[in-house]
Every structure is written in structure tokens, then in C-alpha cells.
Amino acid sequence: MAPTLEDVAKPQSMPSGPRNVLRSNDSASLWNCTLSPGWSREESDILRKALMKFGIGNWAKIIDSQSLPGKTNAQMNLQLQRMLGQQSTAEFAGLHIDPLVIGEKNSKIQGSNIKRKNNCIVNTGGKPTRxxxxxxxxxxxxxxxISEEEWNNIILPKPEDPQLVLESKNEDLRRLQQELESVRAQIASLRRKQQEKDCF
Structure with a gap:
């Protein structure tokens, strides 16, 4: 029997609020529930190089490198899925590959049997065996x-002070949250005015 929405655990990072709603078409591994200022082109390129250097899925090594301060395993995995153009990353686990090469290949795959979510190919068949x-x-x-020599020669940039970068990102996040609240207040005000007009 297929699991229902009640059987699926809700994300822990958003215990309440409008984003803590599971929809029937949500894929837990593609639904990024963490608040994130997003990925800049530079950060995405750093992640790409880090994956080539440390191997796909070696999040602890990437975090230890301090090249992407403030990024979580979940955020990096989601960005990896976008780069690969596919949901499943298991078939690349530990490999030192350029994810954009796979992404380019996957972007050209077409057909009625190919299902995509967020531009990522999703597995519609059974779960592969070990x-x-x-x-x-x-x-x-x-x-x-890529060759071991190539991945060993990849040099990742390190911010001079990762704590300052993290604080800057947190400040950006606070600013964006304030802007969002301001927009919500403006919308509420406009709705009240419209309701007052409708009453007369």
C-alpha cells in the first residue's frame, strides 16, 4: 500500500507556518525547507569544484574546507541535484566528477517516459538494488x-574569515525577511482598503 501524506514525516526545519505543508506532488529530497539566501554563481562554482575535489556526497570534507560557509548538507545536496539534472545521486557517490558534465547529458534526455521535477529527472521505476x-x-x-592528479590540483577559495561571511549572509537573510514582512503588510493594507471599498 502506498504511503499517504500522513505517513510522510514533516520537515523538521520548518515546524510551523505556510511552508510546512506537504503537497501530494512534493518530493522530500527535492523540497528545500531550510531558509536560505540562495546560491550565487560563485558559490555554485565553488561547490562544483569541491565535489570534483572531494567526491560526490562528501559533505563533511566540503564543510571542513570552509569554502562554503553557512551551507548545510541539505542545501549542497539540493544544489548538486540541480547541477546533475537528476534527483538520485547514489550512482555517483564518492566519485570525483564534474557534475555539470552529467547535467549537460541529462538536459538532452527527452521522451514521454522521462519525468522531471524542478528540471531534475526523477526515478519512476523501482528502487535500484545495492x-x-x-x-x-x-x-x-x-x-x-577525472584523474587523481586533476582533483588533487583543485584549489578551493577560502574566505579570509568564514565567520564574517556567515554573519553577512545572516544579515542578508534578516534584511530579506524584513522586506518580506513589509510587502506582506502592504498587501494586507491594500486588501483592507479594497474590502472597505467593496462595503460601500
Whole structure:
């Protein structure tokens, strides 16, 4: 029997509010429930290089490198899915690949049997077995992995003071939240005025 929405655990990062609503077409692994100022082109490029250097899914090493201060595992994984152009990342686990190469390949895949969500191909078949995933990892290693010399020579930028960068991002987030509240207040005011007009 297929799970219902009641069976699916709600995201922990948003315990209440309008974003804490699961919809029937939501995919938990693609639904980024964390507040995030987003990804700049520079941050996305740093993540790409970090994935090439440390391997797909090695989030702890990327965090330890301090090259993307303030980014969480979930945010990096979601951005990786966007780069790859596919939801499942298991077949690339640990590989030192350029995710944009896979993304380019996936962007060209067409057909009525291809389902996408947020421009990412989603698996519509059964769950692959461990042996199948291992086989795919080996195949992708042969096809796409860069040389050890190449990944060892990747130098990631480090902000001079990661704490200052994080504080700056938090300040940006606070500013955006204030702007959002201001817009909401303006909308509420306009609605009240419209209701007053409608009453007369």
C-alpha cells in the first residue's frame, strides 16, 4: 500500500507556518525547507569544484574546507541535484566528477517516459538494488571520473574569515525577511482598503 501524506514525516526545519505543508506532488529530497539566501554563481562554482575535489556526497570534507560557509548538507545536496539534472545521486557517490558534465547529458534526455521535477529527472521505476548502484558507480567512474592528479590540483577559495561571511549572509537573510514582512503588510493594507471599498 502506498504511503499517504500522513505517513510522510514533516520537515523538521520548518515546524510551523505556510511552508510546512506537504503537497501530494512534493518530493522530500527535492523540497528545500531550510531558509536560505540562495546560491550565487560563485558559490555554485565553488561547490562544483569541491565535489570534483572531494567526491560526490562528501559533505563533511566540503564543510571542513570552509569554502562554503553557512551551507548545510541539505542545501549542497539540493544544489548538486540541480547541477546533475537528476534527483538520485547514489550512482555517483564518492566519485570525483564534474557534475555539470552529467547535467549537460541529462538536459538532452527527452521522451514521454522521462519525468522531471524542478528540471531534475526523477526515478519512476523501482528502487535500484545495492548491486545495481555499485555497477552504476563503476560504470560512471570509468566514463566520467577525472584523474587523481586533476582533483588533487583543485584549489578551493577560502574566505579570509568564514565567520564574517556567515554573519553577512545572516544579515542578508534578516534584511530579506524584513522586506518580506513589509510587502506582506502592504498587501494586507491594500486588501483592507479594497474590502472597505467593496462595503460601500
Amino acid at each position: 548491486d545495481e548502484i555499485k555497477r552504476r558507480i563503476q560504470q560512471n567512474k570509468q566514463l566520467y571520473e
